[in-house]
Amino acid sequence: MAEITASDGARIHYQIEGHGDGPPLIFSNSLGTNLHMWDVQAKEAEGLGFRVIRYDQRGHGESDAPSGEYTLERLADDVIDLLDTLEIEKVEFCGLSMGGMTGMHLGKHHPRRFSRLALCNTAPFMPPREMWEGRIKSVNDGGMAAISEAVVERWFTPDFRARAPVEVDRIRAQILSTPAAGYLGCCAAIRDMDERDQLGTIEAPVLVVVGAHDPATPPEQGQYLVDHVPGAQKAVLDSAHLSNIEKPDDFNRIVLGFLKSGHHSAALGA
Numbered sequence: 001m002a003e004i005t006a007s008d009g010a011r012i013h014y015q016i017e018g019h020g021d022g023p024p025l026i027f028s029n030s031l032g033t034n035l036h037m038w039d040v041q042a043k044e045a046e047g048l049g050f051r052v053i054r055y056d057q058r059g060h061g062e063s064d065a066p067s068g069e070y071t072l073e074r075l076a077d078d079v080i081d082l083l084d085t086l087e088i089e090k091v092e093f094c095g096l097s098m099g100g101m102t103g104m105h106l107g108k109h110h111p112r113r114f115s116r117l118a119l120c121n122t123a124p125f126m127p128p129r130e131m132w133e134g135r136i137k138s139v140n141d142g143g144m145a146a147i148s149e150a151v152v153e154r155w156f157t158p159d160f161r162a163r164a165p166v167e168v169d170r171i172r173a174q175i176l177s178t179p180a181a182g183y184l185g186c187c188a189a190i191r192d193m194d195e196r197d198q199l200g201t202i203e204a205p206v207l208v209v210v211g212a213h214d215p216a217t218p219p220e221q222g223q224y225l226v227d228h229v230p231g232a233q234k235a236v237l238d239s240a241h242l243s244n245i246e247k248p249d250d251f252n253r254i255v256l257g258f259l260k261s262g263h264h265s266a267a268l269g270a
Helices: 037-045 072-085 098-108 130-144 148-157 158-163 167-178 180-192 219-226 248-260
Strands: 003-005 011-018 024-028 051-055 091-096 114-122 206-211 233-237
Touching: 003 072, 011 037, 011 072, 024 037, 024 072, 024 098, 024 219, 037 051, 037 167, 037 248, 072 098, 072 180, 091 098, 091 248, 098 114, 098 180, 114 248, 130 180, 148 167, 158 167, 158 233, 206 219, 206 248, 219 233, 233 248
Parallel strands: 024 051, 024 091, 091 114, 114 206, 206 233
Antiparallel strands: 003 011, 011 051
């Protein structure tokens, strides 16, 4: 199993696919999932000539899940630790929900490390605090099963849940397999984060992806990013929260097209 040791000693699991000499592209998962949420995107990106890097955010998948509260800064530092260990100077970034929050922080604090940022179904600020306290209590009392059904209902439209039960079950299984300690640590990071300050300092070109029916990070949250990140582009998909799962063809065409556009097409096998 490929892993690095982060600067605080936690093990972060990752995997690399695709072209060793292609432009590197890193995918960052949402709260309650793991790197396999990106299976369809990773395969498509590999076909486009990218060097695809996926990792499990701390507390998720096969990465360590230290007890205690995490911070968004720590989640971002894990990405920098990974890139430093792999000796990758600059990378394309795609993150969804918590992964997008991680990307915002990275874009502001490590601008030279990122060529382009796709910030998908995400938000710079997630009040009310009481909602996160309630979710933390639910998981403390009843484990991940206490919140899994409510989360799945928010993540997918009723139509998608009805017509794609296998995909919904796959994501539900990821939620249920997430270590409770890791989920709680990341809930605290999201509860406490406020990335609205200095969004104007992001230098990399940014694409903001919005789910038209997303109750978790509603369209107005994405619009806030568009309004405050210089030159940000916006794409609206006919989906709820996990737009890459619900609308994979549209997501791949728009997001990977955006990330690919920063490179000469010949270098990507086009």
